[in-house]
Amino acid sequence: MFSFYDISNSIHQWLSSQMGSTAVMLIEMAIVGVLAISLFAFLGLLLVYMERKVAAFMQLRLGPNRVGWKGTLQTLADTIKLLFKEGFSPDASDKFLFNFAPILVIVVAMLLLAPIPFAKGFQIYDINIGVFYISAVSSIGVIGILMAGWSSNNKYSLLGAMRSGAQIVSYELSAGLSLVVIVAFSGSMSLTQIVQSQADGWWIFKGHIPAMIAFVIFIIAGTAELNRAPFDFAEAESELTAGFHTEYTGMRFAMFFLAEYINMFIMAAVGATLFLGGWMPLHFGNLSGFNHIMDFIPHIVWFMGKTFFLIFVLMWFRWTFPRLRIDQLLTLEWKYLMPISLFNLLLVALVVIKGWHF
Template identity: 70%
Template structure:
């Protein structure tokens, strides 16, 4: 049957047969780099289009509908506009940091793609500390945000960056703890192992209460970590005009924008992997007829389907809720999410030790 794994294996074998190992590895790097950039660009285009459509549906509007059929080329037209736009650098800005910051944020967003398992056996780097790698690397993006805010020499930007720093650093705690709940049940940080452990049922189904709580906390925490409404304090439009990227224009602004969406994709992919079984198809007990039909759907569809469902949920949040205030945001984290996720982790450990899960 057609699968991404076969293609990847064939390309790999062909490269190693034709060239010497060093050259073959170099070619693989180039291919992976091109694919990653391609995915980056595609995700940006698709997710921005999706956000526009979802927001339009919730707001009784049509959304983009002029450029191309159903407006699908609208994002491309906007990107084109941003590319040809002049990139302004304000007077008094720290030039070096100002120019580096968007690239740093973008690079972080791309690096995090590495351990994700997009389909059965289709993964860039099956590192044994995959989940840890993602949480560790993604926290670097706060440095980029802080750099952008500081280097802009703008008070709005600085306030936005400071808010973002406080927010991301504190929400990483509960995001990490809720991830740990699944890690404890699986016993591995390797993403392929985590997916393999969900062969007979996704964690959200067989993990009982602790995993449900962990899932909810994870969704809330990653919404905050990616600076999305209702936690979009770093760019709170009505308070700080555009927060940390107030002074950015043209392609540098677009990089921030794209990185935000790729970050959303990454965290949702992680959520899908940990809680919803990654590329594992939906199986119901011993109902073999149903399971066979589900198996027929390619694994890549399963993975992207679950990820996009979570992305939709996060967009749903954005277009429904008002924004929190900065102190309430930290209240929520330190007074509610953190204690709950700590107790939850204990519960998960108990369940893992007693083997109460299926």
């Protein structure tokens, strides 16, 4: 059957037969780099288009429908427009930080792509501390936002950046703790092994109530980490005009924009991998006939299907809920989500030790 594993393996073997191991590694790195960047660009275009269509669907509108078939080329046209726009920077801004911030944000988003298993054996870097890597690297992104807000020399930007700092630092705890729940269940931090451990059922089904609670908390905390509505404090259009990227124009702005969507994809991908089985098809214990039929659907379809379902949920949130207030946001985290997460962790420890999960 069609499999990414075979393709990547055969390329590796062919290259190895042609040249030395160092050269193979360099060429493979180049290929992966090109693939990652193209995936990036493609995802950016696709997700922006999807967001606009989902928003239109919820708001009784048509959405983009002029450029290309059903408006599919609209985001491409927008990108070209942004490319040609003037890269303006305020007079009193700190030029180095101002220019560096969008690059940092986008590099962080790119780094996060590394440990995600897209399909069986199709993964950039199968690191054995994948979960830890993700929670560590994703927290660097906030530094880029803080840099952007501070260097703009604009009070709205500064307020947005400071909000974002407070928000991401707090919500990382809940997000991290909900990831730990799955680590405890599967006994591994490697994303590949976490996916393998779900071969007989996804953790959201196998893990009883603790996994459900962890999933809900992960979705809430993840939305907050992404700075998306109802937690879009860093931008908070109606309060801070555009928050930390008020002063950004052209391609620099587009980088923030792109990074937001890539982060959304990664967050959904991590959620899908940990809770919904990643590329693993839907399997139920002993129903071998059913399981066999499910195996016919390619892994990549399973993975993308779950990821895009979660992305749709995130968009649904954004277009339905009003925004919280900053103090309410912190109250929600420190007084509700955090204690629940900690208690949930205890519960999971009990479940795992007693072996109550399937």
